[in-house]
Amino acid sequence: MYVYILTNPTKTTLYLGVTSDLNRRLYEHSSGRGDANKFSGKYQTDLLMYFEICLDATQAIAREKQLKGWTRRKKDALINAFNPTWEAIDLETWAG
Known part of the structure; x- marks a missing residue:
């Protein structure tokens, strides 16, 4: 399972x-x-900035809820630590 952030x-x-x-x-x-009827279509969010692997769906959903409760500033700091250039992550080539 994955939790991910797009921009x-x-x-x-x-x-x-x-x-x-x-x-x-x-x-x-x-x-x-x-x-435009979907969030990702309306706001054009299709660039992967961050992801993490979770052991199971329960853990992934709990982590997603935790992250959704964070401020934008805290989410930005998480992305900065993981992907400081804010370049879209290509899973085929990304070395992490």
Whole structure:
């Protein structure tokens, strides 16, 4: 299971999610980019900035809820520690 954070091209909006298949979920976010009825489509959040692996769904959901309760400043600090350049993470090439 994964907890992940996406942003938009201007890095003004963050989206937090949970998935068992991060590659598939990223594809779904990029495919729905134009769908204004969905959060990721409305705010164009399809750039992966952060992710972490959790042991199971219960842990992932608890972590997602914890992160959603954080301030933007605290989320930004988490991303900065993990991905200081704020470049979109490509899971195929990212060395972490």
